[in-house]
Amino acid sequence: xxxxxxxxxxxxxxxxxxxxxxxxxxxxxxxxxxxxxxxxxxxxxxxxxxxxxxxxxxxxxxxxxxxxxxxxxxxxxxxxxxxxxxxxxxxxxxxxxxxxxxxxxxxxxxxxxxxxxxxxxxxxxxxxxxxxxxxxxxxxxxxxxxxxxxxxxxxxxxxxxxxxxxxxxxxxxxxxxxxxxxxxxxxxxxxxxxxxxxxxxxxxxxxxxxxxxxxxxxxxxxxxxxxxxxxxxxxxxxxxxxxxxxxxxxxxxxxxxxxxxxxxxxxxxxxxxxxxxxxxxxxxxxxxxxxxxxxxxxxxxxxxxxxxxxxxxxxxxxxxxxxxxxxxxxxxxxxxxxxxxxxxxxxxxxxxxxxxxxxxxxxxxxxxxxxxxxxxxxxxxxxxxxxxxxxxxxxxxxxxxxxxxxxxxxxxxxxxxxxxxxxxxxxxxxxxxxxxxxxxxxxxxxxxxxxxxxxxxxxxxxxxxxxxxxxxxxxxxxxxxxxxxxxxxxxxxxxxxxxxxxxxxxxxxxxxxxxxxxxxxxxxxxxxxxxxxxxxxxxxxxxxxxxxxxxxxxxxxxxxxxxxxxxxxxxxxxxxxxxxxxxxxxxxx
Numbered sequence: 001x002x003x004x005x006x007x008x009x010x011x012x013x014x015x016x017x018x019x020x021x022x023x024x025x026x027x028x029x030x031x032x033x034x035x036x037x038x039x040x041x042x043x044x045x046x047x048x049x050x051x052x053x054x055x056x057x058x059x060x061x062x063x064x065x066x067x068x069x070x071x072x073x074x075x076x077x078x079x080x081x082x083x084x085x086x087x088x089x090x091x092x093x094x095x096x097x098x099x100x101x102x103x104x105x106x107x108x109x110x111x112x113x114x115x116x117x118x119x120x121x122x123x124x125x126x127x128x129x130x131x132x133x134x135x136x137x138x139x140x141x142x143x144x145x146x147x148x149x150x151x152x153x154x155x156x157x158x159x160x161x162x163x164x165x166x167x168x169x170x171x172x173x174x175x176x177x178x179x180x181x182x183x184x185x186x187x188x189x190x191x192x193x194x195x196x197x198x199x200x201x202x203x204x205x206x207x208x209x210x211x212x213x214x215x216x217x218x219x220x221x222x223x224x225x226x227x228x229x230x231x232x233x234x235x236x237x238x239x240x241x242x243x244x245x246x247x248x249x250x251x252x253x254x255x256x257x258x259x260x261x262x263x264x265x266x267x268x269x270x271x272x273x274x275x276x277x278x279x280x281x282x283x284x285x286x287x288x289x290x291x292x293x294x295x296x297x298x299x300x301x302x303x304x305x306x307x308x309x310x311x312x313x314x315x316x317x318x319x320x321x322x323x324x325x326x327x328x329x330x331x332x333x334x335x336x337x338x339x340x341x342x343x344x345x346x347x348x349x350x351x352x353x354x355x356x357x358x359x360x361x362x363x364x365x366x367x368x369x370x371x372x373x374x375x376x377x378x379x380x381x382x383x384x385x386x387x388x389x390x391x392x393x394x395x396x397x398x399x400x401x402x403x404x405x406x407x408x409x410x411x412x413x414x415x416x417x418x419x420x421x422x423x424x425x426x427x428x429x430x431x432x433x434x435x436x437x438x439x440x441x442x443x444x445x446x447x448x449x450x451x452x453x454x455x456x457x458x459x460x461x462x463x464x465x466x467x468x469x470x471x472x473x474x475x476x477x478x479x480x481x482x483x484x485x486x487x488x489x490x491x492x493x494x495x496x497x498x499x500x501x502x503x504x505x506x507x508x509x510x511x512x513x514x515x516x517x518x519x520x521x522x523x524x525x526x527x528x529x530x531x532x533x534x535x536x537x538x539x540x541x542x543x544x545x546x547x548x549x550x551x552x553x554x555x556x557x558x559x560x561x562x563x564x565x566x567x568x569x570x571x572x573x574x575x576x577x578x579x580x581x582x583x584x585x586x587x588x589x
Contacts, residue, residue, distance in 0.1 A: 003209050005184070007229035008195035010254065011204030012247040013182030014240060017220040018160035019213065020167070028146060030106035043097050047090075047104035050144035055084045057140060061170050079303075080170070083137045089115075105145040112138045132192050136168035161222055165213050172197045182224040184209055184231045199533070206231055253580065257536030261292030265539045267521070271547040274527035275535050276332070278507055282320055285327045287532045292539065295331035295390070297529025298455065298507045299324065301378070302340050311374070317381035325389025332390040334432065334455065334505075334529075335382050338374060339363045339396040363397030368406055379414050386426035394455055396434040401443065404433060404450045436460040441489040444496035454497050455529070458508030462486055480563035481510045487519065487558045487566060494524045505529055514581055517541045518570045522554025537581060544577040 035043060062077040083089070089111065096107040112134065119131045162175075162183035172194045175183070180203055188194055188207030198205040204226035212231060216222070223232040223243050227250055232239060266272040276297030277288035288296065304312045304320070324333055340362060367375035382393050395407050411431060418425050435441050436457030448454065458481055463469060465485055468478040480486070490506070497504040505527035510516050512534035520528065521542060528538060553573050557566035575582050 001233045003231045005206045005209035005229045008207045009198035009205035011226045013204045013224045015161045015181045020164040030109040043104040053144045054140045265542045267547045276529040277532045291532040291535040296333040299335045314377045314381045318384045321385035322388045334392045336394045383425040386429045387424040392430040394432045398433045399439045444493045448496045448500035454504040456506040458510040482563040482566040518550045518553045522550030
């Protein structure tokens with residue numbers, strides 16, 4: 001029997017199962033019961049003691065993890081500490097204990113669930129994936145309030161493949177690589193911190209495997225394929241032998257891709273396509289360089305704000321952006337301004353609640369309408385950093401030309417202020433926008449006259465255009481990047497950019513999927529920006545194709561009536577020019 005999930009960390013493991021229950025939530029479900037006025041001080045003391053214990057536990061985990069993973073991945077637990085030290089959140093809990101006369105565990109649980117609910121409706125997989133971090137820390141705090149003991153996974157009986165409903169980031173960080181061959185869980189995404197840690201620790205992993213746990217028993221024999229996201233239960237001997245050979249072949253294949261990281265991503269007939277990296281943290285630049293990125297096509301800045309006890313100052317941001325620019329030397333770095341909604345920024349930003357934050361006050365809408373101070377501070381910091389490298393500014397969630405005009409006016413005003421203050425910056429810094437709404441794609445010819453570049457955000461563009469939440473398993477089948485409507489909009493944006501002599505990038509997950517590379521290159525995308533680990537496969541495809549082949553596929557694909565037809569055209573070309581990629585990276589053969 002084969003289960004299909006999401007490939008989270010590459011590699012193959014063949015071995016016996018160890019089932020781990022939903023041990024992360026070792027606490028009892030908090031009860032909504034009244035306490036006496038006299039009990040309030042002891043409940044608050046119990047809460048603060050639990051915070052102290054949780055802080056010490058996280059710091060201990062961080063020390064243990066630093067010897068196992070890269071520094072940038074160990075820093076994941078800095079965010080966990082920020083949650084524990086969030087004074088606004090903790091004051092809110094204490095206030096609820098006093099006013100509602102309810103136990104500490106119940107008040108904390110009720111308040112933290114509001115934060116989790118707000119994050120869970122967001123579409124950005126990276127931001128959405130932070131719910132696991134909040135739940136991880138919350139579980140520790142509640143367990144400590146209740147005096148419950150948590151199970152740890154750093155001492156397991158011999159080599160095992162862990163199967164669980166979920167694993168928290170802190171559980172994952174403590175896994176012993178010597179005893180854990182791989183893990184497969186029912187929850188999670190590729191961008192969750194559990195997945196990130198698995199990749200850093202080089203533990204093969206598959207996530208999003210619904211109903212896997214209930215089908216297995218301790219001692220069952222399984223194969224976990226972290227390359228394509230499958231788990232095979234009790235495989236035949238023939239299958240085991242096949243996977244043993246496959247493991248050796250795939251390891252060599254990805255090692256070869258890494259060796260090609262310095263080769264230019266250009267077609268056989270010398271057409272170049274820039275390959276850039278999407279990053280979330282300053283330390284991600286090291287990995288981007290390792291895999292041969294020609295700069296940063298998307299620097300997400302949201303992590304500076306999420307869970308922040310205090311909003312980042314201009315100097316805080318300037319120092320980060322400056323360090324990033326200097327690390328890249330002359331390579332470009334596109335810094336995207338704040339792309340969050342009030343629902344994800346707690347009381348720092350706004351107290352208003354929205355029925356549908358997905359379509360509500362977020363990104364530039366929030367900044368222009370409610371919090372211009374946030375955007376002004378960020379733009380000042382980015383402009384100052386532009387004196388130290390090839391920095392570009394990008395604005396997300398644009399829907400109309402008026403928004404672009406207002407943003408450009410704001411930038412010009414800030415430039416004048418910096419000039420008066422005799423602060424250095426690049427006066428010709430490029431300004432661009434994310435094209436991620438259908439309206440922006442449709443009026444791309446108008447918007448192209450106002451900016452220096454476009455970056456097509458296909459994650460949101462697909463969801464908005466097709467009215468589908470890819471996080472909803474009931475409609476996920478409708479999430480089709482090769483849908484005729486999507487390809488038509490991308491083609492429209494590229495033509496508008498070309499007609500107005502500006503360049504266009506594409507930075508959604510579509511950029512890192514080999515199946516779409518021929519279509520995107522053929523349509524005329526100048527730059528593909530993606531997770532650094534995906535660069536090798538895409539580079540090899542580009543170097544194997546001829547531009548006229550890609551253009552022919554693109555021309556035919558935009559005339560297709562279904563997503564499947566367009567995808568088949570592209571896959572047929574891939575099979576012709578790069579069968580190794582089809583067989584290994586896509587099919588896992």
